[in-house]
Amino acid sequence: MSILGTVKEVFQASNQATTTDESKGAYWCHDCQERVRDVDVKGESTPDCPSCGESMEFERSTGTAGCAC
Incomplete structure (x- = not known):
């Protein structure tokens, strides 16, 4: 497998792990x-x-530089 194929697989896996639960931040x-x-x-409260x-x-x-995930 080429390095380009490996990088593509990593990006695809990271996109699948993204949550879509409408989080606005964290405490x-x-x-x-x-x-x-x-x-x-x-x-x-x-x-x-x-x-x-x-x-x-x-x-x-999520609107700032920090991550809310």
């Missing part, structure tokens, strides 16, 4: 480095960190 605990995607949060219990901060918007 983040800076102290614990915990991350919870917004689509995994129940309800409308900001979740508490599962590790320390502090309120998490919404960030990593």
